[in-house]
Amino acid sequence: xxxxxxxxxxxxxxxxxxxxxxxxxxxxxxxxxxxxxxxxxxxxxxxxxxxxxxxxxxxxxxxxxxxxxxxxxxxxxxxxxxxxxxxxxxxxxxxxxxxxxxxxxxxxxxxxxxx
Numbered sequence: 103x104x105x106x107x108x109x110x111x112x113x114x115x116x117x118x119x120x121x122x123x124x125x126x127x128x129x130x131x132x133x134x135x136x137x138x139x140x141x142x143x144x145x146x147x148x149x150x151x152x153x154x155x156x157x158x159x160x161x162x163x164x165x166x167x168x169x170x171x172x173x174x175x176x177x178x179x180x181x182x183x184x185x186x187x188x189x190x191x192x193x194x195x196x197x198x199x200x201x202x203x204x205x206x207x208x209x210x211x212x213x214x215x216x217x
């Protein structure tokens with residue numbers, strides 16, 4: 103299932119991204135009524151959670167599964183992915199820099215040592 107309430111009536115907080123799902127692992131029933139019943143679910147990340155049995159969920163899988171398995175193919179796609187995630191890209195090695203830019207920089211060959 104997908105689009106699961108973490109607490110009753112919170113408008114679905116769990117398993118909302120593309121290709122993410124959850125599986126019901128177990129269910130406990132209290133004697134004498136439906137109060138405090140709990141259901142154990144396992145998310146696609148492997149995390150197990152215990153929820154109130156009154157929480158709602160959407161049965162089925164969210165579209166877009168396998169989106170992360172597609173190769174990026176070119177540096178521009180990797181650039182836009184890094185820019186959207188506010189990441190430092192490209193990561194440049196210190197030995198490839200000039201001596202003023204990094205302690206490992208400079209010299210006639212790209213090596214880290216003193217010689």
